[in-house]
Amino acid sequence: MANNTSQKSSSSIVLTIAVLGLFLLLAGAIGGGAYYFMYLNAATYMKVDKDALYFKKAGGKEEIQIDYDGYTWSVHQSPNWVDIDKQKNALSVEVNKNSSGEDREGVIVLKSGRVHASISVEQKGKVTFIKPSWNHKWITEEGGEFLVDIESDGCDLECRGFNGLDVQKMAPTQYKLIVPSNGQNDPARYLFARLSEDDISVDVEIEQRGVCLKCNATGIVDCPSCKGSGDKLIFFDCSKCNGTGKITCDHCGGTMKGYVHIN
Ligand SMILES: [Zn+2]
Ligand SMILES: [Zn+2]
Numbered sequence: 046m047a048n049n050t051s052q053k054s055s056s057s058i059v060l061t062i063a064v065l066g067l068f069l070l071l072a073g074a075i076g077g078g079a080y081y082f083m084y085l086n087a088a089t090y091m092k093v094d095k096d097a098l099y100f101k102k103a104g105g106k107e108e109i110q111i112d113y114d115g116y117t118w119s120v121h122q123s124p125n126w127v128d129i130d131k132q133k134n135a136l137s138v139e140v141n142k143n144s145s146g147e148d149r150e151g152v153i154v155l156k157s158g159r160v161h162a163s164i165s166v167e168q169k170g171k172v173t174f175i176k177p178s179w180n181h182k183w184i185t186e187e188g189g190e191f192l193v194d195i196e197s198d199g200c201d202l203e204c205r206g207f208n209g210l211d212v213q214k215m216a217p218t219q220y221k222l223i224v225p226s227n228g229q230n231d232p233a234r235y236l237f238a239r240l241s242e243d244d245i246s247v248d249v250e251i252e253q254r255g256v257c258l259k260c261n262a263t264g265i266v267d268c269p270s271c272k273g274s275g276d277k278l279i280f281f282d283c284s285k286c287n288g289t290g291k292i293t294c295d296h297c298g299g300t301m302k303g304y305v306h307i308n
């Protein structure tokens with residue numbers, strides 16, 4: 046009886062050990078397999094050739110090469126304003142125009158197994174510079190057409206003409222400034238085009254030759270010494286104008302034509 050019981054209990058111990066062994070084997074196989082796939086078979090390193098991307102307000106596209114020793118990689122995290130196109134060993138990052146008016150930044154995190162690679166992404170919300178190919182021109186009475194090329198990191202540039210200047214858009218970054226001719230008796234004038242976007246505004250100025258504004262086409266002006274009186278100073282005539290009260294216009298040199306500002 047006692048013998049029978051011990052036989053029974055020893056066989057159930059054997060069974061328990063066998064089940065436990067089988068379970069351990071199975072768990073080991075699953076665990077080992079998982080371990081193998083997750084760690085041993087996955088990447089041990091992951092590198093990107095660019096870890097920071099900068100986009101202007103208009104957006105754009107950038108390619109990044111990935112160097113890693115795993116079989117696959119995935120995007121673990123990325124800002125919602127960034128579009129990612131995955132390739133085997135590269136990704137292209139595309140960003141649309143930022144219409145928020147604010148700069149924005151975020152991080153793209155790539156993952157393979159337990160290794161990560163991060164790429165920071167920044168995009169401007171506003172234009173930061175507007176640079177015309179020239180700022181000031183002196184032109185003749187005939188007027189004419191003048192091209193100005195604009196260098197800028199913006200994408201909503203506006204150009205308006207003032208004081209009779211006509212503006213024509215030739216290309217996204219090129220404008221033609223059209224100045225009509227100045228008539229024989231038209232005064233010298235100052236025309237300008239204003240380039241603007243967001244908080245930046247830059248003027249491109251044109252000065253057109255015309256009738257002298259200082260002497261009004263007479264070539265002479267009041268003598269500044271005697272204020273035009275020609276008055277004798279005790280015994281002598283005004284030495285500057287010899288008592289005439291007038292001197293040659295110092296703006297146009299007596300030519301009666303000139304510019305608004307002195308060239
Ligand atoms: Zn005088
Ligand atoms: Zn003058």
